[in-house]
Amino acid sequence: MTTATTAQGRPEAPARRSATMAQALNQALRDALAADPAVHVMGEDVGTLGGVFRVTDGLAKDFGEDRCTDTPLAEAGILGAAVGMAMYGLRPVVEMQFDAFAYPAFEQLVSHVARMRNRTRGALPLPITVRIPYGGGIGGVEHHSDSSEAYYAHTPGLHVLTPATVEDAYGMLRAAIASDDPVIFLEPKRLYWSKADWSPQEPAAVPPIGRAVVRRTGRTATLVTYGPSLPVCLEAAEAAREEGWDLGVVDLRSLVPFDEETAAAAVRATGRAVVVHESAGFAGMGAEIAARLTERCFHHLEAPVLRVTGFDIPYPPPMLERHHLPGVDRILDAVGRLQWED
Amino acid sequence: MTTATTAQGRPEAPARRSATMAQALNQALRDALAADPAVHVMGEDVGTLGGVFRVTDGLAKDFGEDRCTDTPLAEAGILGAAVGMAMYGLRPVVEMQFDAFAYPAFEQLVSHVARMRNRTRGALPLPITVRIPYGGGIGGVEHHSDSSEAYYAHTPGLHVLTPATVEDAYGMLRAAIASDDPVIFLEPKRLYWSKADWSPQEPAAVPPIGRAVVRRTGRTATLVTYGPSLPVCLEAAEAAREEGWDLGVVDLRSLVPFDEETAAAAVRATGRAVVVHESAGFAGMGAEIAARLTERCFHHLEAPVLRVTGFDIPYPPPMLERHHLPGVDRILDAVGRLQWED
Amino acid sequence: MTVLDTPAWRPRADAAPLLPDQEPYRLLGTPAAAELDPGLLRALYGQLVRGRRYNRQATALTKQGRLAVYPSSTGQEACEIAAALALGPRDWLFPSYRDTLAVVARGVDPVEALTLLRGDWHTGYDPRVHRVAPLSTPLSTQLPHAVGLAHAARLSGDAVAALAMVGDGGTSEGDFHEALNFAAVWHAPVVFLVQNNGFAISVPLAKQTAAPTFAHKAVGYGMPGRLVDGNDAPAVHRVLTDAMNRARDGGGPTLVEAVTYRIDAHTNADDATRYRDDDEVAAWRAHDPIELLEREMTARGLLDDDGRQRAADEAETLAADLRERMHADPALDPMELFAHVYAEQTPQLREQAAQLRAELAAEAEADRAQVAEPRS
Amino acid sequence: MTVLDTPAWRPRADAAPLLPDQEPYRLLGTPAAAELDPGLLRALYGQLVRGRRYNRQATALTKQGRLAVYPSSTGQEACEIAAALALGPRDWLFPSYRDTLAVVARGVDPVEALTLLRGDWHTGYDPRVHRVAPLSTPLSTQLPHAVGLAHAARLSGDAVAALAMVGDGGTSEGDFHEALNFAAVWHAPVVFLVQNNGFAISVPLAKQTAAPTFAHKAVGYGMPGRLVDGNDAPAVHRVLTDAMNRARDGGGPTLVEAVTYRIDAHTNADDATRYRDDDEVAAWRAHDPIELLEREMTARGLLDDDGRQRAADEAETLAADLRERMHADPALDPMELFAHVYAEQTPQLREQAAQLRAELAAEAEADRAQVAEPRS
């Protein structure tokens, strides 16, 4: 690749450069706003400040406050207003400032966002994207580290996505905004500053909504995970080599729709699986994954599908969160319990 | 038993008489109010009207409007006020008028009711009972038939109970109100008018919170269920005899805490299990039950634990609800798919 | 610059013009009534009579098992009809669950308007055709929708206003508050109509609010509050029309409280004698919206026995049509349960749809077998 | 009986006495200040100075990694301190997340008050001891708690009032609305203090409300609204004390808006220059709560250099104690994660606790092994 020189004499930006997930998300919003005048970004502090995680940085300045709007501080009102805007034909992209602060909007979400298309026989689809920074691991105080994906995944009518890589952050957010259905877009807070080689000029294409990706193939057991737990699982798979284990890792990416094909194929290949996520385990997303994969793969399973999840406790204070979060050791313990002698 | 005659010359009420679940619940509230001045019943239309299902009938008259209070129409406000009342030392019993109308209170529930004890190292326990008429099958229009148990069961800090018999309705509600922890008390709407031999004078003792009950032992497969689906499962077990199947039925009663012992023992005994509930299956309570029982019973299982649940759709309009609800045929189909030839 | 110049210190609006009058605005029975346009009065009258008849017919349909439930607006017809007639052709209506009359008066097919309550689907009409949002069951949740739609229209330079309806009980919900605040901050072209009918099911006003009137809430948001006699159809129409014009012209939102009364029980399933006195009902029967209007029109020579009869006949025609069409069983397709959940079915839904399809086929098969094999 | 006698029609309260004055209530710099009790002024002054020092020290602790984050109330000390001092011994305080100063002024240990922000537990103090509810992170959610507690006390014939604090941003939440409405309907002994500091993080007042003032919201609930200069400590104290007395005496709730300003950024992690002008900050620095009080006290001969020094020294002692104690690592027991979720652990939690216990034991074992075996 040669280095071109622009009219101004500056070397042209290289096609690939390093970007954080937050930057890729910002670029996705920027490109969506530029591509479609119906797209409107709204939420608390998303305008002048650019969001507490700076994901909306510069958007109000570049697209005007009517396209990227600081709303009053009321989450039900924000989402409810977005419903009306979508009824008019806009494509609102709502930011909830933190996971736990989306709860006030729960009724609007469950009773309207998820149901309006169905209620009206398709007359009023709601192309709303609800961006929610979620999960722990950033030393946040109470109410700043919830993993609420199970609430949303259990609500028919919603799509639930969660990217785990910089590429996916961009590609999946663009797809979410382009979707004619409401999407809960869960952004793993602690990956906001994760970096990758990624070009805003030529963002890599990513698999569509509803597709899981095998991040690593393995022969001895399969880790099934998503969002903030993906890097932990990849690390665990690396560490497992010391034990002589060859672990596969599936990144679900999309919780609804759920890509059973990909996940089940990976589990069948190893006959053993551990589901990993951060949220409380009881009636969590991992239960669905384990139950479903067991239904699909029962006769290939050498052991029950195990789960490594957060404990069934309120999210801990920051100084104790490391004990709660699924870490490499806890994942490897579970892999070890997959009854190798059988 | 001899028939005694009272001073007034009327024969004394027989010790056993027929009662509906709604009546038993009313009696439980009545007895709780009489037994403990800290108990306060509150909600929309619970006072003068006695509740839209008449579960609080007569309580305001007999205990005064300060003990059984018609609140303003605001569910978050109701539950939030109950939190404060509990902080003062009262034992509020909150009625949410219908399942879907509890969603506005979701933030208060998840962020405070479930967490206050933990947040304050036990200093502020919240002995609040939240009564929620739930589920379908009564021809209710939209938003009147939701099964929301998975949202609550996934929230650490809450107990989640659901009675399926008249005896349990009384006994479990008394236990819920007596509990020092918050209890989500899910009342199966369509069982409100179910009847049993039951005496308000001598209410039968029932197993404590956290205990499942085997309603029927079987040898060929086990149905694991709760709440409104219990009668359906019992009916299915009866019908299964025609096929030569002997089905056991476990009534969980308590979703949190979860009685793994009882359920797992029943499943191990048959090696085959079907989990039945009304709510949407995806990431529903059944996923937890199936995953957990599989973990516990894997080597006893001849087939994967299957689930028969509502579809992953918004609750249907009344004229179509019968297609959505798990019925006897659908349950028997699942039992049939448990690969008998294996 | 001193603190006195900073926004935190400076009042953001002049309170006085936002406060409602002490007495509800009325036209009927006042000298101003003489100026009212005869065409408007005739239109209101015809609709009021039709509306009342519709309520009666729908309630009868519940007894015949043709409707799951019906919340009648008898006694409140002036609010319902005036609301519908205050809308411009491109305006949007956001009704609450009791507002079927407004929906029908807006032009929605009377049978389609009852779909939710009949139970064959949720919303029976296409909201886009007459610009009528679905009848909202969860109280007050439709109010932020109205604000959002109005705001979107305003952003697009589109002179569309929204009229959102809510009950006295519904004002207690957080969504009411959030919607009004968003509307005021965004200067959105939306009008909120509180029908204060004295009760939320069984709960009377005194247990719902301690405010002087609901209209007084407006000042707390920085929008004007208006109080109107909700049984005076021309008065409600005037107040709403003015507010809608103001909204469309960029004047921002208005909160209107119409004082009225629910003559029937909460729904056909409710027993209102459990919580209210006959006296009170009688007092309101004596302040009936149709009679009030009849009196005025008769005095002005705009209505005679013929006109009364004509209105009654039209109402009868509406009722007969409703009765007839509601007695036909709706065509139901269980497979539709899976058709509208998403634009494209998830693999999970495809599988579940296949399951139901197979079950239905088996059922049909069994039915056929039963028909073929006569009972012994 | 006519409709005019029915509750739906009749205003439920007289609006005029509920409306706030146009100008915020002030004492300092007015003739009325001469009457102020010297003891009160001294108490306020000492606390204000300590409070400001506490804010500075806590912010410094964030830089040293000893606190996860700190939302300073510098500039708002008059509200914080006056709120605490307006409480009777048996009253309850319901603070918002920014109100650590009020909590400390109420008597809670300054280190325990920071537990949440240090991160060793959530609420670090026993709320029952000083009758201080947990610092509430989800905005406005504590307001209905205050109402419920006050209501419960009233039902029990217990002369206890609650003071609930919220920010200008927090007033937009539905919980604010529902709490005020419940309070008014129940006539609960609760006082709501809105600290209007001009911003909700970056969002300025004009994007938060269009109301004349927040105090005007009161009339919509049927309670009095009071507006006060939030940097005038005696004025805030007077208004809150009156309202609390009124509440305790059965007079019902009051809404108080204190106009003030957040001098520091939203938290140590925030960059306030992104959204506000230095001019505005400078204007408010010139209306500083401590200086306003100093000026008055100096004029009245209640404060001299000695007194100033004494206050500064006491503040320094507080800061030194805080610094020292916060530099010690808190004792942590991971097993406590399972101790308070329920009164009695569920079988599931017992199992999970056992798992963590085993992991900790294995970790400890590994640590011991590492210590025993010196690195090569």
Ligand SMILES: Cc1ncc(C[n+]2csc(CCOP(=O)(O)OP(=O)(O)O)c2C)c(N)n1
């Ligand atoms: C969020 C919510 N809570 C509760 C209900 C149950 N509910 C239906 S109507 C009603 C009373 C409504 O009163 P009001 O707002 O005054 O309207 P009206 O019935 O008088 O027209 C209640 C409590 C509901 N539909 N939605």
Ligand SMILES: Cc1ncc(C[n+]2csc(CCOP(=O)(O)OP(=O)(O)O)c2C)c(N)n1
């Ligand atoms: C329900 C909820 N939504 C969002 C947040 C995130 N948040 C924390 S502070 C804040 C701004 C609060 O502004 P204001 O109420 O004016 O209080 P101040 O910070 O000025 O003291 C926001 C949006 C939250 N804590 N709770």
Ligand SMILES: [Mg+2]
């Ligand atoms: Mg009403």
Ligand SMILES: [Mg+2]
């Ligand atoms: Mg503020």
